[in-house]
Amino acid sequence: QVQLVESGGGLVQPGGSLRLSCAASGFAFRFYAMAWYRQAPEKQGEMVAFIDGDGATTYADSVKGRFTVSRDNAKSAVYLQMDSLKAEDTAVYYCQRPSGSYSGQGTQVTVSS
Numbered sequence: 001q002v003q004l005v006e007s008g009g010g011l012v013q014p015g016g017s018l019r020l021s022c023a024a025s026g027f028a029f030r031f032y033a034m035a036w037y038r039q040a041p042e043k044q045g046e047m048v049a050f051i052d053g054d055g056a057t058t059y060a061d062s063v064k065g066r067f068t069v070s071r072d073n074a075k076s077a078v079y080l081q082m083d084s085l086k087a088e089d090t091a092v093y094y095c096q097r098p099s100g101s102y103s104g105q106g107t108q109v110t111v112s113s
Helices: none
Strands: 003-007 010-012 018-025 034-039 046-051 057-059 067-072 077-082 091-097 107-111
Touching: 003 091, 018 034, 018 091, 018 107, 034 067, 034 077, 046 067, 046 077, 057 067
Parallel strands: 010 107
Antiparallel strands: 003 018, 018 077, 034 046, 034 091, 046 057, 067 077, 091 107
16 A cells, blocks of 8 residues: 655754655656645645656745655655745655645654754
């Protein structure tokens, strides 16, 4: 079955960086678009980054220029490099496969001094 497992979250100071990873299994990874979605308490969730099977990417305006999504089809993995982090980036980040609405369990990112 489809499994998505995130890692790499944690506590970071404003202006710092984190790299999230997502290990995918149970499907032909290279054929599917993947996305990163975040949910903060008392805020509407948002898809922050999207990458299709060919590597084309789109970003939410809130993270454009600071976040970079990438994928390694040989490793069935997708990554989210987050730079210049702000307090408002604090959220649980989920790796998703939009086709079929699959999601991982999430990893907490906290940006605080």
